[in-house]
Amino acid sequence: MESPLRPIPRQRSTREPVARPEPDPGWRPLRIAMIGQKGMPATYGGIERHVEELASRLVGLGHEVTVYCRPSYGSVPVDAYRGVRLRQVRTIASKHLDAIVHSTTSTLAAIGDRPDIVHYHGLGPGLVAPLPRYLSRARVVLTVHGLDNQRAKWGRLARTVLDTAHWFSGHVPNERVAVSRGLAAHYDSHFGASARYIANGVTAGRQLPARQITARFGLTPDGYLLLVGRLVPEKAADLLVRAFRRIQTDLKLAIVGGSSFSDDFVARLRAEADGDPRVVFTGFAYGDLLAELYSNAAAFVQPSRLEGLPLTLLEAASYDLPVVASDIPPHVEVLEHDGPGRRLFTDGDEAGLVAALTRLVADPAAERAGARELGDRVRAEYTWDGAARELERLYLDLARPVRRRGRATRPTAGAATAG
Numbered sequence: 001m002e003s004p005l006r007p008i009p010r011q012r013s014t015r016e017p018v019a020r021p022e023p024d025p026g027w028r029p030l031r032i033a034m035i036g037q038k039g040m041p042a043t044y045g046g047i048e049r050h051v052e053e054l055a056s057r058l059v060g061l062g063h064e065v066t067v068y069c070r071p072s073y074g075s076v077p078v079d080a081y082r083g084v085r086l087r088q089v090r091t092i093a094s095k096h097l098d099a100i101v102h103s104t105t106s107t108l109a110a111i112g113d114r115p116d117i118v119h120y121h122g123l124g125p126g127l128v129a130p131l132p133r134y135l136s137r138a139r140v141v142l143t144v145h146g147l148d149n150q151r152a153k154w155g156r157l158a159r160t161v162l163d164t165a166h167w168f169s170g171h172v173p174n175e176r177v178a179v180s181r182g183l184a185a186h187y188d189s190h191f192g193a194s195a196r197y198i199a200n201g202v203t204a205g206r207q208l209p210a211r212q213i214t215a216r217f218g219l220t221p222d223g224y225l226l227l228v229g230r231l232v233p234e235k236a237a238d239l240l241v242r243a244f245r246r247i248q249t250d251l252k253l254a255i256v257g258g259s260s261f262s263d264d265f266v267a268r269l270r271a272e273a274d275g276d277p278r279v280v281f282t283g284f285a286y287g288d289l290l291a292e293l294y295s296n297a298a299a300f301v302q303p304s305r306l307e308g309l310p311l312t313l314l315e316a317a318s319y320d321l322p323v324v325a326s327d328i329p330p331h332v333e334v335l336e337h338d339g340p341g342r343r344l345f346t347d348g349d350e351a352g353l354v355a356a357l358t359r360l361v362a363d364p365a366a367e368r369a370g371a372r373e374l375g376d377r378v379r380a381e382y383t384w385d386g387a388a389r390e391l392e393r394l395y396l397d398l399a400r401p402v403r404r405r406g407r408a409t410r411p412t413a414g415a416a417t418a419g
Contacts, residue, residue, distance in 0.1 A: 026396055026400055027062075027396060028396075028399075029062050029063055029064065030063045030064070030115075030116040030117055030395055030396070030399055031063070031064045031066075031113070031114070031115040031116050031117070032055075032058060032063055032064065032065045032066070032115060032116065032117045032119060032395065033065075033066050033068065033106075033110035033113065033115040033117065033118045033119065033138075034051055034055055034065060034066070034067045034068065034119050034121065035068050035103055035106040035107060035110060035118065035119070035120050035121070035125055036099075036103060036120045036121035036122045036124075036125035036126075037050075037051040037067065037068075037069075037121050038069070038070045038072075038073035039067070039069030039070055039073035039086070039088075040052050040055075040067050040069065040081050040082075040084060040086055041081050041082075042286075043073075043284070043286045043287075044230075044257075044258075044284045044285075044286055046145065046200075046310065046311040046312070047121050047122060047145055048073075049311055050121070050143075050145070050179075050200055050311065051067060051121060052067075052081075052082065052084075053201060053384040053387075053388075054384065054387060054388050054391060055067055055082075055084045056082035056083055056084055057384060057385060057388035058388055058391070058392060059082070059083035059084055060083070060388075061388065061389070061392055063392070063395075064085070065083075065084050065085065066084070066085045066086075066087055066110070066113065066115070067084050067085070067086055067087070068087050068088075068089055068102070068106035068109065068110065069086055069087065069088050069089075070088070070089075070091050070093075070098070070102050071088050071090070071091070072091075072093050072098075087109065089102065089105040089106050089109050090102075090105050091105065099122075099124045099125060100124060100125075100127060100128070100161075103120070103124070103125035103127065103128050104128050107128045107131050107132060108131075110132065110138075111131065111132055111135065111136050111138070114136075114137075114138075115138050116138060116139065116395070116399045117138060117139050117140075117141060117395050117398065117399065118132040118136075118138045118139070118140050118141070119140075119141040119142070119143065120140070120141070120142040120143070120173070121142075121143050121145060122143075122144075122145055122148060123142075123144065123147070123148045123162055123165040123166055123168075123169050124148060124161075124162060124165050126142045126165055126168050126169050126172065126173065127161070127164065127165045127168060129142060129168060129172045129173055130168070130172055133172055133173070133174070139174045139175075139395075139398040139399060140172065140173045140174050140175075141173055141174065141175050141176070141177060141394065141395070141398070142169055142172075142173040142175075142176050142177070143176075143177040143178075143179065143198075144169060144176060144177065144178050144179070144183050144187070144195065144308065145179055145308040145309075146183075146306065146307060146308035147166065147183075147186070147306065147308075148162050148165070148166075150234075150306055169187075170187060170190060170191030170193050171191065171193070174398055175194075175196060175394055175398060176193065176194070176195040176196065177195065177196050177197075177198050177391070177394070178195040178196070178197050178198075178308075179197075179198065179199055179200050179308045179309040180197070180199065180308055180309040180329070180330045180333055181197055181333055182329040182330055182333060183195065183308060183309075183330075184196070184197040196390075196394055198387050198390045198391055198394075199309055199381075199382055199387065200309050200311050200314060200382060200387070201314075201382050201383045201384030201385070201386065201387045202311070202314040202315055202317070202318045202378060202379065202382050202383075202384075203318065203384065204318055204379060205291070205294055205295065205315065205318045205319035205320070206291045206295075207291075207295045207319075208288060208291045208292045208295045209221075209292070209295070209296075210292060210295075210296045211292065212288070212289050212292055213254075213282075213289070213292045213293055213296065216282075217254065217280050217282055218252075218280070219252060219254055219280065219293075219296065220296070221296040222296065222297075222298045222364075223250075223251060223252060223296075223298065224251055224252040224253060224254045224280070224296075224297055224298060225244070225251055225252070225253050225254070225297065225298060225299050225300070225301050225357075226254050226256065226293060226294070226297035226299070226300050226301065226316070226321070227240055227253070227254070227255050227256065227257075227300075227301050227302070227303075228256040228257060228285075228290070228293070228294075228300075228312045228315075228316075229256075229257050229302075229304070229310075229312055230257050230258070230259075230260040230262075231255070231257050231258060231259055231260070231262060231265065231266045231269060232260050232262045232265060233262070233265050234304060234305045234306040235257075235303070235304050235305075236303040236304055236305050236326070236348070237255055237257075237269055237303070238265075238268065238269050238272050239303050239348065239350055239353060240253070240255075240301055240303045240353065241253070241255075241269065241272045241273050241279060242272060242350055243303075243350050243353040243354045243357060244278075244279070244357065245273075245276055245279075246350075246354050247354060247357050247358055247361065249357075249361050251278070251298055251361065252278045252279070252280055253278055253279045253280065254280050254282055254293060254297070255269075255273075255279065255280065255281050255282065256282045256283075256284070256285050256290070256293055257283075257284060258283050258284045294315060294316065294319045294321065295319060297316075297319075297321055298322075298361075298364065299321055299322040299323065299324065299360055299367065299371075300312075300313075300316035300319075300321045300322070300323050300324070301323075301324045301325070301357070302316075302323065302324070302325040302326065302331060303324075303325070303326050303353060304325075304326060304328065304331075305326065305328065305347055305348060306328070307328060307330045307331070308330060309330050309333070309334070310330065310331075313325065313331065313334055314334065314378055314382050317334070317371070317374050317375050317378040317379075318375060318378060318379055319375070320368070320371050320372045320374075320375040321371055321375075322340075322341045322342075322343070322360060322364075322367035322368060322370065322371040323335065323341065323342050323343065323371065323374070324343040324344075324345065324353070324356045324357060324360055325342075325343070325344060325345075326344070326345060326346075326347040326348070326353075327344045327345065327346055327347055328347050331344070332344065334378065334382075335374070339370055340363070340366045340367050340369065340370030340371075341366075341367050341368070341369065341370020341371035341372070341373065341374050342370060342371070342374050343356040343357075343359060343360055343367075344356070
């Protein structure tokens with residue numbers, strides 16, 4: 001593993017083509033550092049998928065992107081993946097230190113590489129954003145994927161630290177990106193600070209026949225409901241298990257995901273399901289296995305109590321799956337209203353979830369027809385290519401020289417465009 005402080009020389013990266021709508025006279029190639037994700041290639045984790053899809057497209061637009069990876073996140077290719085340069089840096093693998101230590105060592109490595117843009121993903125990593133903001137000429141961007149300080153898995157001390165990170169996110173970065181309109185409105189109301197709305201994207205679902213899922217889990221086409229996500233309290237898988245056990249159906253419930261420093265919650269969840277053979281725990285799934293699970297589900301259920309803009313919901317819609325979701329703002333932003341193929345229930349209301357599931361299983365044909373309409377709209381509105389072009393425009397605006405007294409200069413570290 002290379003030293004976190006040794007700079008990487010400039011290299012020409014393999015480009016993935018992304019259509020540019022029109023020539024931009026202010027365009028120039030940028031060096032971009034991305035910090036806060038666990039790594040690439042993306043296996044589990046919405047932030048990891050977000051970074052992979054955007055970073056690879058930014059390379060396709062002509063920029064040089066470095067993604068800083070944690071050694072614990074699987075096997076990292078030596079040089080690059082999808083044209084993106086990868087760099088492992090050291091961390092301490094523990095619940096409370098892993099993210100902040102990795103963000104710090106990644107930031108020090110990035111400053112040594114002299115990027116134009118340092119882009120943080122998530123509130124916690126943004127705690128070290130003052131380093132590049134005030135000690136380098138890089139412009140700092142932070143993407144808010146969700147209000148992590150509100151997550152139930154954290155104790156009092158960790159939540160206090162994340163509350164500080166939340167405050168930093170409203171004051172330190174040159175620009176903020178919010179993945180949902182609700183998050184953008186949050187920054188306007190809490191900090192009077194702008195946050196550029198750039199939603200997550202999705203690609204058309206890759207349809208695969210049921211092979212692994214039948215052999216390994218006994219799941220058959222159209223024979224199960226699906227939940228995908230980390231098994232943490234705010235995802236409310238326990239609420240779903242209790243509601244599912246109250247409905248009369250031959251369908252199974254496939255719970256796809258695993259612990260995220262939340263072993264006690266996972267143990268309670270398994271106890272909730274004990275005695276009901278219809279509930280199947282698959283563990284984490286990605287690649288072909290995850291595609292099989294989406295391809296053959298009868299419907300997707302998203303009972304979460306806290307989200308940014310969940311990729312799993314967009315992915316389910318991209319497979320034309322009927323969806324049942326809690327009525328928190330990010331879900332309503334995607335689904336828009338309750339109806340066939342897009343059932344909403346009051347956040348945290350077990351009886352409401354039972355009623356929504358009952359409606360879902362009562363008329364599968366009508367739910368499928370509504371889901372196809374939803375899928376068409378989601379695939380048209382939420383695109384990674386569009387998100388990459390919007391993010392590129394933000395970067396170029398930040399990096400553009402400012403004319404002062406007849407001469408062009410780079411914006412100084414203290415000259416914020418926002419915050």
